[in-house]
Structures are given as C-alpha cells and as structure tokens.
Amino acid sequence: MALTLDQRSASRRESRRPAGPRPVRGGQSPLARRQRRIFGPFLAIPLALYLVLFIGPTLYSIYAAFTNWDGINTPTWRGTDNFTALFDDPLFIESFWNTLLILVVVGIGIFVLAFSFMLLLRDMKGKGFVRGVIFLPHIVSPIVLAIFWGFLLRHDGLLNALIVKFGGEPVAWIGPDSAFLMIMIAMVWISTGFYVAILMAGVDRIPGYFYEDASLAGASAWQKLRHITLPLSWDVIGVAAVLWTISSVKVFEFIYAFGASQGQMPPAYEWNAAVFVYGVTFGGATPQYRFGYACASALVMLLLVTGMVALLRRAMRRDAVQF
Amino acid sequence: MSTHTTPRTGVLRPIGTTAVWLFVSFCLFAFLFMLISSVKSSSEILNTPWSLPAAPDFGNWSRAWVDSGFGAAATNTLVLVVTASVVVVGVSAPAAYALSRRRGGLSAGLTMFFALGLGIPLQIIVLPLYSVLAEFGLIDSLFGLFLVYVATHLPFTVFLLTGFFRSLPNELEEAAALDGVSASGTFFRIMLPLAQGGLVTALLLNAIGLWNETLLGLMFIQSNENYTLSLALIGFIQQQQYNGADYGALFAGVSITILPMLLLYLWLGRRITEGLTAGLGK
Structure with missing residues (x-):
C-alpha cells in the first residue's frame, strides 16, 4: 500500500517536471533516501511534545469521562453515570443549549453578515481599509472586548447615556432574559471581520473575465451571484463553516470576563460548555474539582463538533470546480 | 476589478454600504473609546463617557503599570x-x-x-x-x-x-x-x-x-x-x-494590553490577515 502510494506520487512528480534526468524508482531516489534519514530526528521533539502534552491528555480525558476523577485521587470507574448525570443537570442542559445557540444562530448571523459584506466590498471604495478595521477585534484579547461590551451595555453605560441624553429611559440590557442575546451579538461583532477576510481571500481568486463574459451574455447580477460567485466560493464557505464549528465550542474568555464578578462564576443563563468545564472544576468561590464530570461534558462537546464537521462536509460536498 | 460583479437591486446597495460603514465606525469607536478612556478620570468615564477628557491624565497609566x-x-x-x-x-x-x-x-x-x-x-x-x-x-x-x-x-x-x-x-x-x-x-x-x-x-x-x-x-x-x-x-x-x-486605571491596563497588538497590526497587518487566511481560500 505504502509502496503504491509512493509510486503514484513519484510518477505524479515526474509528469509535473518532465525536463531533466530523474533517477526515480518507486520513491527510492537518492534524494528521497536522504530525506528519509532526517525524517526521524526532525520529527522526534515535536512528536514527543505533542504526544505527551496533547494526545496523551486527550486520551486520558476520554477515559476519565467514565470515572469519578477529582484530579488528586485515583479515579474509580463509574461507567456511563457521568453522562446520565449530565443530561439530568439543568446547568449542563443550559450550557449545552447555549453552545448550540452560539454554534448555529451566531454562525448564521456571522455568515449572512460576512457574505453580504464580501459582496458589497468587492467593488466598494476603501475596501482595504474596511477589511483592515473590521478585522481588529480578532487580534485583541476577548477579555478586553468583554470589558468594552460591559461598559457599552451596563446600566450607567454608553448606550444608556445616549438614550437618556435624547430623553429616553435607560434599558436593562444585561438581564437574565437579554444577557445571553447580548453575548451572541458581541460574538457576531468580533468574528465577522475574520470571516470576511477568509471569504474575500477565496472570492478574489475568481477571475474578473468570468463576470465580463456573463455581462456580455446579458446575465443579471443575481444570475452572476448564483452561477459564478456562489459555486466558485463554495469550498471556502465550507472551510469557513468547519472553522466556525470548531472555534464556537471553544468560546470561553469573553463569557467569563463579561459575566464573572467578585470571584464568582457568571450566572447560569450565560454558561456555555467551555464555561461549564471551568465552573465544575476550578471556577467560583468554592471550586468543585469534579474532573471526571467535566471530562464527560467535554467529551460530549467533542462528539458534537465531530458530528457537526462530518455533517457539514457531507452537506457541502460538491464536485470541485477547477478554475 | 470590474464594476458589475455584485447584485444591485436598487435600494439594497446603499443600505448595505451604510451598514458596512456603521460597522466600521463601531469598531473604530470601540478602540478609540478604550484608548481615550485610559487618560480620563474615573468620574469623567462614568459621567461623560462620550466626551474627550478635560485634560489628559497619564496618572492612570502609572497607577496601572506600578500599583x-x-x-x-x-x-x-x-x-x-x-x-x-x-x-x-x-x-x-x-x-x-x-x-x-x-x-x-x-x-x-x-x-x-x-x-x-x-x-x-x-x-x-x-x-x-x-x-x-x-x-x-x-x-x-x-x-x-x-x-x-x-x-x-x-x-x-x-x-x-x-x-x-x-x-x-x-x-x-x-x-x-x-x-x-x-x-x-x-x-x-x-x-x-x-x-x-x-x-x-x-x-x-x-x-x-x-x-x-x-x-x-x-x-x-x-x-x-x-x-x-x-x-x-x-x-x-x-x-x-x-x-x-478605578476605571481610569482599568482602561490604562486595557490599553497596555491592546496597544502592542494594534501597533503590530498597523505594521504587519497584511501579513497577519494573509497568514490567518492562507490556504483557506485555495
């Protein structure tokens, strides 16, 4: 199997560069042999670090999800008890639900905004400037953005100051019913610029003459979008969707900094799965150190991500358009 | 870039363009607010959040940096x-x-x-x-x-x-x-x-x-x-x-955190966005 792969790639290389003598026999060229010699030494350190500090912990976490591990004592096996407990735990249900809201609702919000911005920016004056400015939230700490968001929305904050100035009544933006919505809006604000940059990097590769041809043929703007832009940026959209799925589950810092006060965890209605892991282990004034339980919740989220990514890849699969 | 690459159904485009500029202004405002608030007194930040400081007060920065x-x-x-x-x-x-x-x-x-x-x-x-x-x-x-x-x-x-x-x-x-x-x-x-x-x-x-x-x-x-x-x-x-x-010192701390990134971005911005999106667009 490995040999056939080698041969195939070697012959592909051959066909790409036909000029010059090439003593390649099934991937056994002198060059390939030299590369083989450095393979081990060059990979040893990163592979060791990765195995010990990344893959090892991942595997242990999967094991610990079935135990009552507290971080100190030897874990004892609990079977699937952690998982049944999770789905009886209103706090986890809330966190799980909120994670899905961020994944789906915020995801759709970002996509709609980023795709429209991308279309508008294609022929707008100052597109480089716009692209640069809306990318800004992506390069600073979410803690900072959470502080700003708090200042914007608190009772004596920026928004209410404006409302009062124009004779209105201050609005309670950060209440039990509205706080999570505000977090979701912030997520859209923070991430849109990044996805605009990704979409534009893909769409910029579409040659201009496609559109010119279409115009000559009398295609409407809508037809161009439908038959040129969308099919040719389909792959990028798919990658962006996978990227958002993975990163939406990791959202933690913003929520924690936005909602936590006086060493307490944020109120339950603001929790997502990442906050849950912290909340049942180290978080709060009296940490619970329920490591096994937290690992179980993290495993549920990993399965959710894996399932979503598999689903997305299936749904987005099209015949690749080469251009 | 050709000028007719985008759907243009009458009113949609001006509305969209306005939305883009509103979004841009909001981003700029957020960062300006944080940087300007770092030289305002706490009472100014609370009572007149939308105004410039009467006189810039760099005491916030030294309190944040040292204390x-x-x-x-x-x-x-x-x-x-x-x-x-x-x-x-x-x-x-x-x-x-x-x-x-x-x-x-x-x-x-x-x-x-x-x-x-x-x-x-x-x-x-x-x-x-x-x-x-x-x-x-x-x-x-x-x-x-x-x-x-x-x-x-x-x-x-x-x-x-x-x-x-x-x-x-x-x-x-x-x-x-x-x-x-x-x-x-x-x-x-x-x-x-x-x-x-x-x-x-x-x-x-x-x-x-x-x-x-x-x-x-x-x-x-x-x-x-x-x-x-x-x-x-x-x-x-x-x-x-x-x-x-001490909101003044808080925003000084915020500015200490964001300024190096903002300067890096001003200096090498293209490289950052291209690096982050490299390979994804292909």
Whole structure:
C-alpha cells in the first residue's frame, strides 16, 4: 500500500517536471533516501511534545469521562453515570443549549453578515481599509472586548447615556432574559471581520473575465451571484463553516470576563460548555474539582463538533470546480 | 476589478454600504473609546463617557503599570510570548519540512495526526494536563505555562508550515545533494533562509494568539506575580468590585494590553490577515 502510494506520487512528480534526468524508482531516489534519514530526528521533539502534552491528555480525558476523577485521587470507574448525570443537570442542559445557540444562530448571523459584506466590498471604495478595521477585534484579547461590551451595555453605560441624553429611559440590557442575546451579538461583532477576510481571500481568486463574459451574455447580477460567485466560493464557505464549528465550542474568555464578578462564576443563563468545564472544576468561590464530570461534558462537546464537521462536509460536498 | 460583479437591486446597495460603514465606525469607536478612556478620570468615564477628557491624565497609566501590576504582567507576557513562539516555530519548522518532503503513507498519516489537534477543543486536554504539570511541580510556574503554550500551538504551526514548505520547489535540494551537502545541512543552510516569510508569519500568528491567551493561564497560574496581562485584567476587575472602581486605571491596563497588538497590526497587518487566511481560500 505504502509502496503504491509512493509510486503514484513519484510518477505524479515526474509528469509535473518532465525536463531533466530523474533517477526515480518507486520513491527510492537518492534524494528521497536522504530525506528519509532526517525524517526521524526532525520529527522526534515535536512528536514527543505533542504526544505527551496533547494526545496523551486527550486520551486520558476520554477515559476519565467514565470515572469519578477529582484530579488528586485515583479515579474509580463509574461507567456511563457521568453522562446520565449530565443530561439530568439543568446547568449542563443550559450550557449545552447555549453552545448550540452560539454554534448555529451566531454562525448564521456571522455568515449572512460576512457574505453580504464580501459582496458589497468587492467593488466598494476603501475596501482595504474596511477589511483592515473590521478585522481588529480578532487580534485583541476577548477579555478586553468583554470589558468594552460591559461598559457599552451596563446600566450607567454608553448606550444608556445616549438614550437618556435624547430623553429616553435607560434599558436593562444585561438581564437574565437579554444577557445571553447580548453575548451572541458581541460574538457576531468580533468574528465577522475574520470571516470576511477568509471569504474575500477565496472570492478574489475568481477571475474578473468570468463576470465580463456573463455581462456580455446579458446575465443579471443575481444570475452572476448564483452561477459564478456562489459555486466558485463554495469550498471556502465550507472551510469557513468547519472553522466556525470548531472555534464556537471553544468560546470561553469573553463569557467569563463579561459575566464573572467578585470571584464568582457568571450566572447560569450565560454558561456555555467551555464555561461549564471551568465552573465544575476550578471556577467560583468554592471550586468543585469534579474532573471526571467535566471530562464527560467535554467529551460530549467533542462528539458534537465531530458530528457537526462530518455533517457539514457531507452537506457541502460538491464536485470541485477547477478554475 | 470590474464594476458589475455584485447584485444591485436598487435600494439594497446603499443600505448595505451604510451598514458596512456603521460597522466600521463601531469598531473604530470601540478602540478609540478604550484608548481615550485610559487618560480620563474615573468620574469623567462614568459621567461623560462620550466626551474627550478635560485634560489628559497619564496618572492612570502609572497607577496601572506600578500599583496594579500591569507592568510586571506585561513583562511576564512578553517573555512568555517571545520564548514560546520562537520555540514552537523552532521545533515545528524541521518537522514541517520533513513532512512536506517525504511522500507516502507514514508522512501523510503524521500530517493528519498533527492536524487532528486543530479540531480538539482545549477543554478536553486542560484537566489531564493540569495533573501532568502538578506531577512535576509546574503549576503556578511560568515555565509550566510555557510548555503548555508550546504543546497547544504545535498543531497549528506544523500545519501552517507544512503547507508553506510544500510550496517551495525541490530543485534546490537536488542541486545541494549533487554538491554533496547533507540533508540537514540543506535544511538549515538553504531551506530555512528561503522559508523566512513563512517562519515570520508563523511567529507573528503565534505571538498574537499567545499574547491574548487566557484560558490556560487562568487554569495553571495562581499567584499575582506570575500573572499575564489577560489574568491581570481579570484580577483587576474582580478586585475592583470589592475596593470601588478605578476605571481610569482599568482602561490604562486595557490599553497596555491592546496597544502592542494594534501597533503590530498597523505594521504587519497584511501579513497577519494573509497568514490567518492562507490556504483557506485555495
């Protein structure tokens, strides 16, 4: 199997560069042999670090999800008890639900905004400037953005100051019913610029003459979008969707900094799965150190991500358009 | 760029353009607000949040830097960010080169294996990682955090650099081989200098990510003298709720955290956005 792969790639290389003598026999060229010699030494350190500090912990976490591990004592096996407990735990249900809201609702919000911005920016004056400015939230700490968001929305904050100035009544933006919505809006604000940059990097590769041809043929703007832009940026959209799925589950810092006060965890209605892991282990004034339980919740989220990514890849699969 | 690439159904376009500029203004406003508030007094920030300060007050900055520990936190962050991003790029580059140059199942499998780490949420690994570090007495230690930073940023860096090395041509190595340069000599003396652009991008992206990192710090650091900037900010907010608020110093701390990133972005912005979206658009 490995040999056939080698041969195939070697012959592909051959066909790409036909000029010059090439003593390649099934991937056994002198060059390939030299590369083989450095393979081990060059990979040893990163592979060791990765195995010990990344893959090892991942595997242990999967094991610990079935135990009552507290971080100190030897874990004892609990079977699937952690998982049944999770789905009886209103706090986890809330966190799980909120994670899905961020994944789906915020995801759709970002996509709609980023795709429209991308279309508008294609022929707008100052597109480089716009692209640069809306990318800004992506390069600073979410803690900072959470502080700003708090200042914007608190009772004596920026928004209410404006409302009062124009004779209105201050609005309670950060209440039990509205706080999570505000977090979701912030997520859209923070991430849109990044996805605009990704979409534009893909769409910029579409040659201009496609559109010119279409115009000559009398295609409407809508037809161009439908038959040129969308099919040719389909792959990028798919990658962006996978990227958002993975990163939406990791959202933690913003929520924690936005909602936590006086060493307490944020109120339950603001929790997502990442906050849950912290909340049942180290978080709060009296940490619970329920490591096994937290690992179980993290495993549920990993399965959710894996399932979503598999689903997305299936749904987005099209015949690749080469251009 | 052609002028007729976008749907233009009458009113939609002006509305859209206005929305784009509103969005841009909001982003600019957010950053200006934070920077300007860092030289306002607390009462000015609370009572006239929309106004410029009567007179800029840089006392906030010195209180934040000295009394609230943002100076020490900035030093910790800088040391961590520089060492961790240099080391992670240093160990990833040879690996990425080896992976990009060898064909076949093993190499493809290992490339996939590293990429796998991109999809694993950190929450999965932090708790076992905690006990590994505790085993070696590396909790609440900047060295421990450094190790964790290197490990958690390996998958991304290897992934990024493998793609980059793949784009470099093979001919030079063949020439070097004919000249009798060893394989590792070829890497260090010929390929590394060629790969400078990719290495700088990798360094930059790691540095930005690590500068803003919070979750790992929150889990593995306990005492104030080991705080990074993000932790100092969280600590400051939580302390204020007991002691009454010094919002001026808070925004000075915020500015200390964001200014280096803003300057870096002004300087190397294109490289950052292109690096972050590299390979995704293709």
